[in-house]
Structure formats: structure tokens, C-alpha cells
Amino acid sequence: MNTLLIDDDPLALKLLTRQLERLGCVGVQQCERAEEAMTLLKTQSEAIELVFCDLQMPDIDGVECVRHLVDIGYSGSLVLVSGEDGRILKAVAKLAQAHQVHVLGVLHKPIKNGQLSELLASHAARKTVPRRADQGTFEPAELARAIAGDELIVHYQPKVALDSGALFGVESLVRWQHPQAGLVYPDRFITLAEDHGLIDALTLAVLAAALRQSRRWRDAGLDLQVAVNVSMDNLAALDFPESVAQLASEIGVEPSRLVLEVTESRLMKDVRASLDVLTRLRLKGFSLSIDDFGTGYSSLAQLRDIPFDELKLDRSFVHGAAGDASLGAIVEATIAMARQLGMKTVAEGVEDQADLDYLRAQGCDVAQGYFIARPMLSADLLRWRPAWESRRCESAATAA
Ligand SMILES: [Mg+2]
Structure with a gap:
């Protein structure tokens, strides 16, 4: 070497x-x-x-x-x-x-x-480990066809309550089952959708799939809060709250069972429009979550201006926070601030038992991450749940 x-x-x-x-x-x-x-x-x-x-x-x-x-x-x-x-x-x-x-x-x-x-x-x-081959890019027309033609699939990542360990909800994560490229992750097509006016159609397709799944789970006796990521560009359409409300009522899901996770990945084009749309979503009873908090534009100014009821602490602060004084200070201060604002805290990127124990001790409400479960197909969730139940009982027994 x-x-x-x-x-x-x-x-x-x-x-x-x-x-x-x-x-x-x-x-x-x-x-x-x-x-x-x-x-x-x-x-x-x-x-x-x-x-x-x-x-x-x-x-x-x-x-x-x-x-x-x-x-x-x-x-x-x-x-x-x-x-x-x-x-x-x-x-x-x-x-x-x-x-x-x-x-x-x-x-x-x-x-x-x-x-x-x-x-x-x-x-x-x-x-x-072989290097990943250059993955290439996609054409807007190809993505438009995928959205219309059922090539999008949704994976669900479990979120668990930290005090009891119980399954609390899921985050819906879109993937593109591409006929040639295989399973494509959203980092390769969300910006494309935003840049070519396809983001509304994409988000509504994911929302519809997630709401239908939520209804199926409820009918099977599993009451889960389902989160869906929305783009800042979705919030430019003033009728977005009506579209979401109509979908939820057609499918038969209570607004309170749906969380919309908002990431501000780029500067807001029209601050008034997004404030209008977000406030009306809350008035209609949907939950709003500020995603990737602490990174990019997801900032204190948004907490001040927008009625979020959940804060998702970005993964980059979570894993290893128990053993890192700087990360720990950020995590603890954020949880305390969220509590004072009456918001729930969800920690993303929980990768080991130490992360989980630390977050529980700090009073964080909900955890999500590979240590609990990777995103999975809805059918796999029903198999994962009993395995998690026995794992959490074991760890509670060890802790006691
Ligand atoms: Mg998210």
C-alpha cells in the first residue's frame, strides 16, 4: 500500500x-x-x-x-x-x-x-467493497410516467415511543421501482420532481398510498400515526390543504393520524403562501413536523413562525451523542426547547442501544433508526412487530 x-x-x-x-x-x-x-x-x-x-x-x-x-x-x-x-x-x-x-x-x-x-x-x-458505479440521471418524462404508472413504492420505517418502547407510528419513504435501474432512492429524483413541476403529483401519490395503508392497518387493529414527507414546493399551492383533506376523507383516515414532515431544503419561494398553507393544514387537524431540525434552513425562525407540533432531530446530532459533549449539549438543549414549545421530539438515526438509552434518559419522546428497524414494505412490518416486542421486553428486563 x-x-x-x-x-x-x-x-x-x-x-x-x-x-x-x-x-x-x-x-x-x-x-x-x-x-x-x-x-x-x-x-x-x-x-x-x-x-x-x-x-x-x-x-x-x-x-x-x-x-x-x-x-x-x-x-x-x-x-x-x-x-x-x-x-x-x-x-x-x-x-x-x-x-x-x-x-x-x-x-x-x-x-x-x-x-x-x-x-x-x-x-x-x-x-x-467495489465502488458504486456512476448512477446516471433520469429524464423528467420518465419520472412523470413512473408517477402515473405505479412505479413508485412506499417503504415504512417504524417510530417507537421511548418511554414504553411501543410502536407509535411510521415514516413513509418513497422509492422508485425503475424497470432498468432497479430500486431508486428519493435523493435521485426529488429534486428532479421539484425542478420539473412534478412534485405535487409525486407527493399526492405517496400520500394516497400511505393513507390507504394506514386505513388497512387500522382495519387490522393497528392504529399508527403515518408520516409523509412534503416538499416546500408543495406548500406553494394554496389548495394543498384541501387536496390532502379530501384524500384523507375519501380513504377514511382521521387527520390527526397523518403527520406532514416538512424540510426546507431550499429557500422558500413565497413565505406568505407556505405560512398560509401550513397554518390551514394545522387548522384541518393534520400534524406538522419540522424535519432534519438543526440542518440547512430548518431553523429557529421556522419554529417561531410555523405551528409545528413535532420536531425531528437530525440524525447527524443523534448517533453517538451519549459519548460526545458537543452533540449531547445540542440534543439536550433541543429537547428542552421543544418541550417548552409544547412539541414532541423525534430522534432520527438511532443506531445502537447507547443512543436509545441516552435519548430515553433525556426525555426524548420518539425514536427512529436502523437500531430499531430499517424502512420496510408494509407486509414486513407485521412480521417485524412481534420481533421488536420481544426485543424491547428483553432490554427492559436487563435494565430492571
Ligand atoms: Mg422525513
Whole structure:
């Protein structure tokens, strides 16, 4: 494996080289100057798989280094090394990821052998996973046909109450069963729908499917609150509340059993229209949830202006919050604020038992995430539920 170390401190270079060689790395190259490193990377950019970069160097800092790696099209992995505060290291890692540079990890000086060998192992594991092929894009006409022709399917991800562990509701998540491309996720077609005037038809199709499913569950004795994601663009149509109310009444679902999750992924085109539409949805008895709270434009200003009754804490704050002081502070303050505003808090991205226990202790109301269940077809939910019931009883017994 070809590895390049960049650090202005010759002693640090020597030390890390020795540690890497002891772990079986051969062909470790060293650079004391970032400029020199970039020249080397330019000429051997294919061969070098792993770059260890110190965050503070006299001629260049870690942020600039990331920018140079992007400029030369570096396709390997990056390890950030620093004696700095963990939050700065994480910020640089985030920045690198935003530029699509793969960050294998961050290391604090002095570097421990255990951490280093873990990183190398994850690098080796990553190499055996084939890269996803370029996925291409879709034509608007193709999506329009899919919406009209039943190619959209809805998966449901369970949400559980944190105090009792009981199944509380589901979030409906749309997928496109494409005849050639297979199962396509919404990150590849929602913007297309928004840009080509297809978002209203798409949202109404998902709403209708989710409401029908909600009715079937209720008829089978399962009373679930069903959430559907709506785009800010849906809220530009002043008759949207009427369309939703009509659908719900035709299918026979009480408005209170439907939650509309709103993400503001782009700036609102018309603030008055969306405020009008959201307020009338609430007046009609539907619940409103502010999705991905804490990211993008989902902000305090929206909490002030819009009568939301649920706040969904973005996954990026949730997983690992129990062991991370910064995340913990954000989670705890958000839960307290939601409670004071009379809103329920739903945590997304719950990935392990520690996340679940922590959120319960903080008084969060509802949890959702892979640790509980992945999104699934409606038929699978009925099979998942008894398995979850026994899992939660076991964990309650252990806790007691
Ligand atoms: Mg959502």
C-alpha cells in the first residue's frame, strides 16, 4: 500500500513511519512541506492510496490541504492528524467529506498503535467493497410516467415511543421501482420532481398510498400515526390543504393520524403562501413536523413562525451523542426547547442501544433508526412487530 505522510515536524514523521512499518506498511513516503507533497501526489496520484496529513503546518493548514487534494482529483483516503481540539479535527473532516474526499479517520497526537491499526483495518475492508458505479440521471418524462404508472413504492420505517418502547407510528419513504435501474432512492429524483413541476403529483401519490395503508392497518387493529414527507414546493399551492383533506376523507383516515414532515431544503419561494398553507393544514387537524431540525434552513425562525407540533432531530446530532459533549449539549438543549414549545421530539438515526438509552434518559419522546428497524414494505412490518416486542421486553428486563 502506498502511503504518504505530510507533517512539518521531522520527528513526528519518523515516529509515524515507524509505527506504520511495524503494522506491516511498506512504501511509506514522507514530506515535510505540503507543496512537495502536492507535487508528489500530482505525479503519483493513482498510486497513493492513503494520505496522513497534519493539520498545522507553517506553509499550509489542513483546510488548504483538503482544497489542494480536491484540486488535483485525489481519489484515495485521508487521515487527519492533529494535537488540536477534537472539534477542529471534526470540522476539517466534515469539510473534506463535503468535497467528496474520503476521510478514513482522525488521529490525535500522540498517535496510539491501537487506533492506527484499527484505521488500517478499516482501510483494507473498504478496498474490498467495489465502488458504486456512476448512477446516471433520469429524464423528467420518465419520472412523470413512473408517477402515473405505479412505479413508485412506499417503504415504512417504524417510530417507537421511548418511554414504553411501543410502536407509535411510521415514516413513509418513497422509492422508485425503475424497470432498468432497479430500486431508486428519493435523493435521485426529488429534486428532479421539484425542478420539473412534478412534485405535487409525486407527493399526492405517496400520500394516497400511505393513507390507504394506514386505513388497512387500522382495519387490522393497528392504529399508527403515518408520516409523509412534503416538499416546500408543495406548500406553494394554496389548495394543498384541501387536496390532502379530501384524500384523507375519501380513504377514511382521521387527520390527526397523518403527520406532514416538512424540510426546507431550499429557500422558500413565497413565505406568505407556505405560512398560509401550513397554518390551514394545522387548522384541518393534520400534524406538522419540522424535519432534519438543526440542518440547512430548518431553523429557529421556522419554529417561531410555523405551528409545528413535532420536531425531528437530525440524525447527524443523534448517533453517538451519549459519548460526545458537543452533540449531547445540542440534543439536550433541543429537547428542552421543544418541550417548552409544547412539541414532541423525534430522534432520527438511532443506531445502537447507547443512543436509545441516552435519548430515553433525556426525555426524548420518539425514536427512529436502523437500531430499531430499517424502512420496510408494509407486509414486513407485521412480521417485524412481534420481533421488536420481544426485543424491547428483553432490554427492559436487563435494565430492571
Ligand atoms: Mg422525513
